[in-house]
Amino acid sequence: xxxxxxxxxxxxxxxxxxxxxxxxxxxxxxxxxxxxxxxxxxxxxxxxxxxxxxxxxxxxxxxxxxxxxxxxxxxxxxxxxxxxxxxxxxxxxxxxxxxxxxxxxxxxxxxxxxxxxxxxxxxxxxxxxxxxxxxxxxxxxxxxxxxxxxxxxxxxxxxxxxxxxxxxxxxxxxxxxxxxxxxxxxxxxxxxxxxxxxxxxxxxxxxxxxxxxxxxxxxxxxxxxxxxxxxxxxxxxxxxxxxxxxxxxxxxxxxxxxxxxxxxxxxxxxxxxxxxxxxxxxxxxxxxxxxxxxxxxxxxxxxxxxx
Numbered sequence: 284x285x286x287x288x289x290x291x292x293x294x295x296x297x298x299x300x301x302x303x304x305x306x307x308x309x310x311x312x313x314x315x316x317x318x319x320x321x322x323x324x325x326x327x328x329x330x331x332x333x334x335x336x337x338x339x340x341x342x343x344x345x346x347x348x349x350x351x352x353x354x355x356x357x358x359x360x361x362x363x364x365x366x367x368x369x370x371x372x373x374x375x376x377x378x379x380x381x382x383x384x385x386x387x388x389x390x391x392x393x394x395x396x397x398x399x400x401x402x403x404x405x406x407x408x409x410x411x412x413x414x415x416x417x418x419x420x421x422x423x424x425x426x427x428x429x430x431x432x433x434x435x436x437x438x439x440x441x442x443x444x445x446x447x448x449x450x451x452x453x454x455x456x457x458x459x460x461x462x463x464x465x466x467x468x469x470x471x472x473x474x475x476x477x478x479x480x481x482x483x484x485x486x487x488x489x490x491x492x493x494x495x496x497x498x499x500x501x502x503x504x505x506x507x508x509x510x511x512x513x514x515x516x517x518x519x520x521x522x523x524x525x526x527x528x529x530x531x532x533x534x535x536x537x538x539x540x541x542x543x544x545x546x547x548x549x550x551x552x553x554x555x556x557x558x559x560x561x562x563x564x565x566x567x568x569x570x571x572x573x574x575x576x577x578x579x580x581x582x583x584x585x586x587x588x589x590x
Contacts, residue, residue: 399441
């Protein structure tokens with residue numbers, strides 16, 4: 284019986300149940316272990332200098348303490364600095380990566396009223412919004428998807444930003460929204476992907492979970508996360524990155540912004556993708572992109588957002 288640790292939010296439970304279903308299809312019995320993270324209980328805005336891992340540490344501790352065999356996270360929430368006792372064992376096929384602008388009027392970024400109040404808990408989204416529309420009143424928002432939608436309904440915000448993957452997974456087709464093009468709103472590294480984490484010494488569990496790996500998802504998110512780590516970004520920094528494989532070519536788009544959106548560094552890199560050497564390909568592409576961004580002041584820009 285594989286015990287799967289997860290947060291208790293509806294989206295996190297869906298993700299854990301999805302992984303559970305995949306494991307059951309492969310012939311393994313599972314049991315969910317719902318837990319509460321500090322990120323679920325603390326509704327204060329996440330500050331620039333905040334500790335990373337607010338949504339993942341409790342789940343990881345369950346692995347270390349023997350409460351669970353497998354942990355399921357949203358990959359974008361998983362810190363790039365991994366506990367040496369743990370390992371990322373699998374990344375299943377990725378969901379859509381786009382962000383959505385949610386409003387009753389189905390506004391786009393261009394058609395939002397001047398000075399509109401936009402709720403987002405992400406500095407990456409906030410910085411890109413401010414880059415396109417400096418007049419917008421971008422405000423922090425916390426809570427799960429349902430809580431944020433209720434805050435929009437009662438008029439605390441004119442529109443809110445949410446990941447398309449979350450709305451898709453929760454089957455919230457009725458939520459009025461516009462999916463933003465990648466050229467306008469680049470996602471967070473790892474957005475739309477799940478991370479399945481296990482103990483490094485649990486070799487039998489590793490072998491079972493490895494069967495859930497999707498090569499394209501694993502390779503592309505490795506590029507994004509390696510870039511994030513190389514720039515000392517952390518999952519809270521205003522860094523956006525999306526990697527994809529098309530016609531045998533691995534391509535990364537990345538952007539680093541100041542918090543107010545007035546400074547922006549863009550990077551696009553490609554190289555041929557060799558599946559047997561996927562890790563080397565991913566690292567090479569990420570290193571090239573991070574070196575280019577760093578040479579133009581990306582690390583300093585990121586550091587400024589923390590001060």
